[in-house]
Amino acid sequence: MDVSQLSAEDYASADRVQRLLAGSFGPSPTLFRPMRSWQDFVVGVEAGFDTTWIWEYYNDLSRRGWLHEALPLLTPTLRALCQPVIERWDARYCAATGPIKPQGLLTSRSSTQGRWWHDRFPLLIDHDQEIPLPPSWSPEPRRLTE
Template sequence: MDVSLLTAEDHAAADRAQQVLASPFGFSPSLYRQMKSWQDFVVGVEEGYDTTWVWEYFSDLGCRDWLHDAWPLLTPALQMLCQPVIEGWDARYRAATGPIEPQDSHVSSWSAQGRWWHDRFPLLIDHDEEIPLPASWSPSPKRLM
């Protein structure tokens, strides 16, 4: 789909999503910014996630959460435009990550909400041995040499 075909209603929907999903601290990224953040995050995971920031990993997934929350606010035209891009980055994220093993027999609350990306961990890491990895990252990811 050609971006030039988007209507004023489409642009207004993207603006509305930005306003509705603004953080309480005034941070209100655009649809484009969140799609770019998801792309950048996935590329970082593919190249080897820097575990210096391991405890930020799940927070970094917030850009994908934002896209999930914005989806019902977008017009069908915007969804058609964004869907193949998001699905492409989702597929690359799945390929670069492994499933987190559940700690008990219950389905994770993230999966129950349709947020499958929270139930995965990077398969390739740039790891400082002094920084412990989350127990759920098992088997241990491969380390960059």
């Protein structure tokens, strides 16, 4: 990402986004931290999601939610720098996940309000048999220990 072409207006839009979204998603020191956080999460899903932290999975998706909220608020220049990076990690996330099996209204597409990443589950997991998997994760993901 070439930031040498960013203007004072671009930096101001990044600062404004951080202030506007801080209450909803927690503090974010820089625009690039949520991008890096999404990248790290995707790498973890690709490697095999540890279901010991299954209760954190949907919470971790808020990283992508922050980016979803932030992008429209950025200047066109800054958005043009960020969007391709986010799209590459989104594609990798899609490759490492499968669509959830709808389980009534709670997992319907309308319930996620266009946040498609909530409608997917990891295809490869490191799973403790004592931890139940959500019924929407169907067919059951492949296990690292298989």
